[in-house]
Amino acid sequence: MVAVAHQRSAVTSELLDLAVAEGRPLLALVGIQDPGNAGTLLRVAEAAGCAGALLTSGSVDIWNPKAVRASAGSLLRLPVAAGLDADDLVGAVRSHEDRAIQLVATVREGGMAPEATDLTGARVILVGSESQGLPTGLVAAAALRVTVPMDGSVESLNAAVSGAILAFEAARQRRLRAEQDHS
Numbered sequence: 001m002v003a004v005a006h007q008r009s010a011v012t013s014e015l016l017d018l019a020v021a022e023g024r025p026l027l028a029l030v031g032i033q034d035p036g037n038a039g040t041l042l043r044v045a046e047a048a049g050c051a052g053a054l055l056t057s058g059s060v061d062i063w064n065p066k067a068v069r070a071s072a073g074s075l076l077r078l079p080v081a082a083g084l085d086a087d088d089l090v091g092a093v094r095s096h097e098d099r100a101i102q103l104v105a106t107v108r109e110g111g112m113a114p115e116a117t118d119l120t121g122a123r124v125i126l127v128g129s130e131s132q133g134l135p136t137g138l139v140a141a142a143a144l145r146v147t148v149p150m151d152g153s154v155e156s157l158n159a160a161v162s163g164a165i166l167a168f169e170a171a172r173q174r175r176l177r178a179e180q181d182h183s
Helices: 012-022 035-047 065-071 086-095 136-141 159-182
Strands: 026-029 052-056 080-084 102-106 123-127 144-146
Touching: 012 026, 012 052, 012 080, 012 086, 012 123, 026 035, 026 159, 035 052, 035 065, 035 159, 052 086, 080 086, 086 102, 086 136, 102 136, 102 159, 123 159
Parallel strands: 026 052, 026 123, 052 080, 102 123, 102 144
Antiparallel strands: none
8 A cells, every 4th residue: 555645844833823722732852863752752742632743853754664653643643843953942932922831841850740740731841862861951941840750770761651641641631620620
């Protein structure tokens, strides 16, 4: 079976506007090198109801065949902006007209637990590279830092797992807020 699909690309400012309008997060892949992780994170972003995804320069090509397979079609449905510089991402968030967007950094230690962090509304959830995590400048620019609590002697989680935990925690919090608003 063969299919031809248009490789569409979203614009960062449009995704930020969409996140604010819908009150949903964007999942930002920062230096993600593994195509399986990138595709999985795009699939997670769609499944968790994110407004879209952002990939910084230095991340794997999202059209890599393994990334496309791992996305299970999400790449063709989810708005994705790729190739932006991490500093440009911070600048775009900071200069957004209503400044209603917060950067959320996933960090190995020292952050708040996901369930203790307000992940409702427009957020850019930053997921760092598999080997190095997030650049220190991005962590410093983030309004919120989140650490997934772990037992045992495990040093860190896979990037796709960390991103999935935060994206689905944001979805859970949106559902709770919607229930509270309706009662």
